[in-house]
Amino acid sequence: MKHYNYLIVGSGFSGLTFAERVATQCGKASLVVDRRDHLGGNAYDYYDDAGVLIHRYGPHYFRTNSPLIRDYLSQFTEWHQVNYEILSYDDGRYWNFPINLNTFEQFLGRSSTSEEMEQWLAEHRVPIESPKNSEEVIVSQVGWGLYEKFFKGYTLKQWKRDPKELDASVCGRISIRTNRDNRYLREEFQALPKEGYTRMFERMVEACGDKITLKLETDYREILSEVTFDHMIYTGAIDDYFDYCYGPLPYRSLRFEPESFTSEQLLSREKISGKKNFWQPAMQVNYPNEENFTRIVEIKHATGQECNNTTIVREYPDDYEPGKEAYYPIPAADATTLYQRYKKLADAGENVSFIGRLGTYRYYNMDQVVGMALTEFKKLEQIL
Numbered sequence: 286m287k288h289y290n291y292l293i294v295g296s297g298f299s300g301l302t303f304a305e306r307v308a309t310q311c312g313k314a315s316l317v318v319d320r321r322d323h324l325g326g327n328a329y330d331y332y333d334d335a336g337v338l339i340h341r342y343g344p345h346y347f348r349t350n351s352p353l354i355r356d357y358l359s360q361f362t363e364w365h366q367v368n369y370e371i372l373s374y375d376d377g378r379y380w381n382f383p384i385n386l387n388t389f390e391q392f393l394g395r396s397s398t399s400e401e402m403e404q405w406l407a408e409h410r411v412p413i414e415s416p417k418n419s420e421e422v423i424v425s426q427v428g429w430g431l432y433e434k435f436f437k438g439y440t441l442k443q444w445k446r447d448p449k450e451l452d453a454s455v456c457g458r459i460s461i462r463t464n465r466d467n468r469y470l471r472e473e474f475q476a477l478p479k480e481g482y483t484r485m486f487e488r489m490v491e492a493c494g495d496k497i498t499l500k501l502e503t504d505y506r507e508i509l510s511e512v513t514f515d516h517m518i519y520t521g522a523i524d525d526y527f528d529y530c531y532g533p534l535p536y537r538s539l540r541f542e543p544e545s546f547t548s549e550q551l552l553s554r555e556k557i558s559g560k561k562n563f564w565q566p567a568m569q570v571n572y573p574n575e576e577n578f579t580r581i582v583e584i585k586h587a588t589g590q591e592c593n594n595t596t597i598v599r600e601y602p603d604d605y606e607p608g609k610e611a612y613y614p615i616p617a618a619d620a621t622t623l624y625q626r627y628k629k630l631a632d633a634g635e636n637v638s639f640i641g642r643l644g645t646y647r648y649y650n651m652d653q654v655v656g657m658a659l660t661e662f663k664k665l666e667q668i669l
């Protein structure tokens with residue numbers, strides 16, 4: 286029996302952050318187990334057959350307002366600064382998105398001003414003092430017309446739930462602006478690891494030296510009889526850990542359909558993309574209405590990779606059942622109630638911490654799970 290200080294389930298952002306901290310700050314040994322055949326969890330990226338660096342599990346736009354988290358990760362990567370910009374496609378044309386003065390002008394079909402837009406919004410928004418769900422949070426800012434054009438169909442497709450049933454934070458994350466700021470996100474620091482996420486994760490592992498043992502393509506249950514440990518850090522799905530004893534938590538799953546193009550094939554797209562060797566005019570285009578997919582991502586716009594080929598990925602929302610990848614916890618009241626039952630069991634366990642997006646069943650971004658792992662490290666550093 287080999288003994289480890291920590292058994293860490295999952296080699297994503299949260300698992301590897303924790304492993305790196307305990308190795309380099311306390312000299313503690315971890316066994317990191319992941320059932321996938323690679324590091325990095327959902328943030329894993331790789332070069333596909335066309336030579337294009339793509340994100341396997343959907344686009345991952347790193348951003349943070351926390352200098353602490355930025356500085357922590359900067360030990361393992363340099364950054365490629367990006368102003369993430371996206372568009373929305375509807376009625377046979379591209380629209381600036383999130384809604385801003387440029388979108389408003391496209392909507393009017395003429396030039397306008399911030400003042401005119403503010404007045405228009407004031408006339409159309411539905412007065413709701415404290416919006417309680419994702420429909421209310423948008424109609425209270427822009428009214429029914431823009432809500433239906435840009436938000437309703439997309440949200441229904443993505444979550445298979447009416448926006449009325451979803452937490453206000455789902456659509457509330459998207460800014461509405463009356464200036465010409467086309468940036469998708471609002472955080473101060475927006476950048477991708479210069480050589481990709483996977484290279485950054487490899488450096489985190491290298492920093493651990495002999496204090497880390499990695500076991501990929503392995504479910505942690507398979508090795509429980511072979512090892513002993515003081516404490517487990519669990520970053521998988523909490524309902525899975527408890528063998529779905531209260532029934533499965535609801536998640537949304539996704540299906541990704543990549544398609545690659547050579548520079549010859551891209552010649553006919555130049556008028557649309559406005560750029561040589563690109564397929565579409567922005568890193569991400571949302572398809573809120575007619576199509577079955579929600580978005581097409583051409584991540585080469587954001588990575589800055591010099592490559593004549595390109596790859597686009599169509600993203601289709603999919604129903605979830607245990608066995609499929611659980612991508613998104615559902616931010617709705619019924620799901621939270623069921624999660625609370627699992628959390629009670631988790632809180633009662635003594636030598637296991639549940640962290641990360643699936644371990645805490647919460648829609649967290651990458652920087653937030655890094656923050657969570659750093660906090661857990663600080664807590665356990667005192668007692669273990």
Ligand SMILES: Cc1cc2nc3c(=O)[nH]c(=O)nc-3n(C[C@H](O)[C@H](O)[C@H](O)COP(=O)(O)OP(=O)(O)OC[C@H]3O[C@@H](n4cnc5c(N)ncnc54)[C@H](O)[C@@H]3O)c2cc1C
Pocket residue numbers: 294295296297298299300318319320321325326327328342343344345346347348503504505506520521522539612613640641642643649650651652654
């Ligand atoms: C489509 C999509 C797009 C996203 N886009 C963004 C974005 O643009 N910006 C952003 O900040 N965040 C984004 N996120 C969120 C981001 O993916 C998460 O915040 C982050 O990956 C969470 O890291 P984690 O380590 O908690 O979990 P994960 O990355 O999910 O890693 C958990 C790991 O645990 C492993 N595991 C689970 N169960 C077991 C088991 N029984 N045995 C062994 N291994 C197991 C899994 O294989 C997985 O590798 C996105 C998420 C998705 C799904």
